[in-house]
Amino acid sequence: QLHLVESGGGLVQSGGSLRLSCAASGIPWDYYSLGWFRQAPGKEREGISCISSSDGSTSYEDSVKGRFSISRDNAKNTVYLQMNRLKPEDTAVYSCAAERASICTLKGSEYDYWGQGTQVSVAS
Numbered sequence: 001q002l003h004l005v006e007s008g009g010g011l012v013q014s015g016g017s018l019r020l021s022c023a024a025s026g027i028p029w030d031y032y033s034l035g036w037f038r039q040a041p042g043k044e045r046e047g048i049s050c051i052s053s054s055d056g057s058t059s060y061e062d063s064v065k066g067r068f069s070i071s072r073d074n075a076k077n078t079v080y081l082q083m084n085r086l087k088p089e090d091t092a093v094y095s096c097a098a099e100r101a102s103i104c105t106l107k108g109s110e111y112d113y114w115g116q117g118t119q120v121s122v123a124s
Contacts, residue, residue: 002026002098002113009094009118012086016122020081022096022115029053033104034072034079035111038092038120045095047106049081054102061106063089086122093117 008020020036035050048061049070058070069082079096095118097111 002029002032004096004098004113004115006094006096006115006118009120011121011123014086014088014122014124016086017082017084018086018120020083020094020096020118020120022079022081024077024079024098029077029098030074031100031102032098032113033101034070035097035099035104035106035108036070036079036081036094037097037108038090038094039117040089040092043092045108047108050104050106051079052102052104057103059104059106083120086120088122088124091121092119094120 003026006022033053037045037047039045048064051058051070067085072079096115098113099111
């Protein structure tokens with residue numbers, strides 16, 4: 001089983017930056033694509049970014065394109081989400097997830113393992 005633990009959330013002013021980390025342990029994750037999801041109060045969970053295990057290709061939801069950047073460090077078994085120019089509407093619980101797939105997707109239903117989430121709050 002793959003165990004995922006997020007960190008790096010917090011409160012930031014609008015326009016600020018945060019970097020989320022997600023550390024994996026348990027089983028080799030080389031064949032797992034990784035994704036970041038978020039869920040705001042009263043809203044459905046949405047996939048915002050993912051990175052593929054096969055070639056490191058990435059995908060972003062439209063509202064975060066150009067502001068967020070996903071990366072993975074296989075030596076550290078960690079995936080990161082760099083979030084710049086944050087907006088109040090980015091406020092949500094952010095979770096990382098892993099799917100046994102060569103090419104990633106932003107569909108949460110495809111993911112096998114999930115972290116517990118970390119709160120990101122952006123003040124206006």
